[in-house]
Amino acid sequence: MVLPMLMTVLIGTMQYGLLMFTYASMLDAARNATRKLAVGAATEAQAKTAALAVLPSWVAAANWTITPQDTATTGTTSVQTTIAVPAKKASVLSFVPMPTTLTVKVVMRKEA
Amino acid sequence: MHALRQTAIRLTRARSGAIAATVAITVPAMIGVSALALDGAMLYVQKNRLQIAADAAALAAAQKLPDSSAAKTVAVAMADANIPVTATGAHVLVAADVVTGNWITATRTFVASGSPVNAVRTTARNSTANGNPAQFYLGRVLQKSTIDLAATSTALAMSACSVTPTVYTQNTVLPSATRIVTLGNYDGKPGEPATYQETPDHHPIVRIDNSYAGPADIVINATGLGRFTISVPTQGQFFVAVAGITNNKPPGQLTTVFTVFSSPGPKSGGTATWVNNIRVANSIVGTAYCPASSQTAGGAKLLG
Numbered sequence: 001m002v003l004p005m006l007m008t009v010l011i012g013t014m015q016y017g018l019l020m021f022t023y024a025s026m027l028d029a030a031r032n033a034t035r036k037l038a039v040g041a042a043t044e045a046q047a048k049t050a051a052l053a054v055l056p057s058w059v060a061a062a063n064w065t066i067t068p069q070d071t072a073t074t075g076t077t078s079v080q081t082t083i084a085v086p087a088k089k090a091s092v093l094s095f096v097p098m099p100t101t102l103t104v105k106v107v108m109r110k111e112a
Numbered sequence: 113m114h115a116l117r118q119t120a121i122r123l124t125r126a127r128s129g130a131i132a133a134t135v136a137i138t139v140p141a142m143i144g145v146s147a148l149a150l151d152g153a154m155l156y157v158q159k160n161r162l163q164i165a166a167d168a169a170a171l172a173a174a175q176k177l178p179d180s181s182a183a184k185t186v187a188v189a190m191a192d193a194n195i196p197v198t199a200t201g202a203h204v205l206v207a208a209d210v211v212t213g214n215w216i217t218a219t220r221t222f223v224a225s226g227s228p229v230n231a232v233r234t235t236a237r238n239s240t241a242n243g244n245p246a247q248f249y250l251g252r253v254l255q256k257s258t259i260d261l262a263a264t265s266t267a268l269a270m271s272a273c274s275v276t277p278t279v280y281t282q283n284t285v286l287p288s289a290t291r292i293v294t295l296g297n298y299d300g301k302p303g304e305p306a307t308y309q310e311t312p313d314h315h316p317i318v319r320i321d322n323s324y325a326g327p328a329d330i331v332i333n334a335t336g337l338g339r340f341t342i343s344v345p346t347q348g349q350f351f352v353a354v355a356g357i358t359n360n361k362p363p364g365q366l367t368t369v370f371t372v373f374s375s376p377g378p379k380s381g382g383t384a385t386w387v388n389n390i391r392v393a394n395s396i397v398g399t400a401y402c403p404a405s406s407q408t409a410g411g412a413k414l415l416g
Contacts, residue, residue: 002135006142013146020153024160031164038171039411078193106164107193109172109186111411 015091015098022056022090023102029054030081030106033068037079038108044068051083056090063089071110080107151248155261158238158246162204162263165194166236167414169205170267173212173232174412177269180212180229187234195236200244209235215268215415222266222415230269231415237262266415279344280351280398287321287349289380292332292370294318309393314360315353317396318370318384322347324377333373344401347377351396359390 029051036042036050047068055064065084074080082105087098172190173183184207191205211233214226222231238246238261245258294308294316309317322328322344330342332354340356357368370384 002131005139006135009142009146013149016150017153020150020157024153024157027157027160027164031167034168078190080193105194106168107190108168109175109190111171111175 018091019087019098019102022059022085023104025054025056026083026085026102026104027106029066030083030104033066033081034079034106034108037068037070037081037110039111044070044073047081051081055083059085059089077110078107079110080105147248154249155246155259159261159263161195162236162238162261163265165191165204166234166263166265167267168194169210169236170232170234170265171412171414173210173234174267174269177212177232178229183212183232184210187232191234191236200238202242202244204236204238204242204244205234206242209237215266231266232269233264233266235262235264268413268415270411270413278353278355279342279401280396281345281401282319282349282351282398285321285349286347287323288378289321290323290328290330290372290375290377291321291380292318292372292384293321294370294384308390310359310390311353311396312392314358314392315355316357316359316368317351317353317393320344320350320352322350322375322377323379324375326376328376330375331373333371335369335371337368339373350401351398353396 032054033042033047033051036047037044042050048066051066051068052061052064063085065082067082069080069082071077071079082103084101084103087100087102090102091098169187169191173187176183176186187210188203188205188207192203195204197203211224212229213222213224213231213233214228215222215231216226222233224233238244240258240260246261248257248259311317318332320330320332320342322330325347327343327345328347330344331339332342333339334354334357337357340354342352342354344350344352367385372379
């Protein structure tokens with residue numbers, strides 16, 4: 001009775017810790033990719049490559065959905081980057097409640 | 113009596129149930145510790161999001177300066193685009209959280225509401241006052257359900273000029289006569305010979321005083337070198353690199369005398385000699401002036 005409960009607390013903590021780390025990495029990657037787009041230092045493809053390089057390596061590249069959008073794509077004066085990953089792919093185990101998908105979106109104004 | 117003694121002996125030796133009791137006592141502590149770990153991580157991430165929103169807002173607003181009103185509008189919109197109202201229940205950044213002001217490069221300080229307006233400071237927050245405090249999840253075990261978070265960002269508007277500025281504003285003096293002044297003793301040390309300044313590409317640096325209340329094309333005469341037109345934006349004292357003259361002689365061999373040939377405002381009869389002890393100045397003192405026709409929309413620089 002005691003062991004399962006202890007393990008749940010322990011593994012749950014680790015699980016959410018990993019999710020948190022993944023989410024923080026995604027924010028960081030999206031922010032940097034968007035900044036590159038905003039100052040015109042990278043194309044959408046280059047921003048995507050740059051973002052992928054700083055995301056946690058234990059998640060297979062195919063699981064990431066990285067969508068950098070320059071002004072030509074957004075149709076506004078803003079550029080943005082959306083990064084999404086299924087939460088199950090972002091952590092080791094998946095028996096504690098988790099959001100289905102982790103998504104971050106960072107928007108910035110394109111600099112002339 | 114014997115049975116009672118047996119029971120007492122058995123109970124004093126009994127160890128089963130000890131784990132369950134220990135766990136029962138320590139579970140609240142464990143959950144509390146887990147709460148600190150997880151909520152701490154959540155807060156860290158939320159603070160990071162706020163910082164990203166504040167940065168994006170500041171950078172966008174800086175590009176709208178010096179129009180403070182437009183800067184505030186775009187800052188709020190940009191913060192909302194990064195952290196939607198639906199995510200926290202309220203705007204993380206409102207117009208009052210956007211402060212325009214003056215960034216003093218020399219001292220690297222931001223003066224709120226200072227002039228001229230060249231920088232903007234934004235603060236994105238999750239706060240009880242704004243109606244969107246950051247939520248604790250497991251922290252509720254420790255009788256704490258919300259906390260206030262804030263992130264501040266300052267951005268500097270970058271003025272872009274399509275031409276290399278040659279005119280630098282020096283101060284707010286309004287001269288009564290148009291004249292040309294060489295910078296003989298300007299930065300000379302006591303006891304040393306006066307030095308005259310030139311730019312790294314060897315154009316003489318002089319000061320032009322414009323007495324005309326408006327933009328002026330001042331024609332200067334340099335003895336033996338010809339006449340050159342200097343355009344200044346308004347009445348005042350300006351540092352100017354005379355782009356038409358290039359000093360390609362060894363120090364001490366180029367000598368010229370500047371006089372004002374013609375100007376819209378009254379001119380003085382003074383002359384200015386530029387000779388000997390020429391020193392390269394890596395930057396011209398003052399604020400670069402860019403003609404309105406050469407100004408282009410600039411970017412923004414994050415100051416932290």
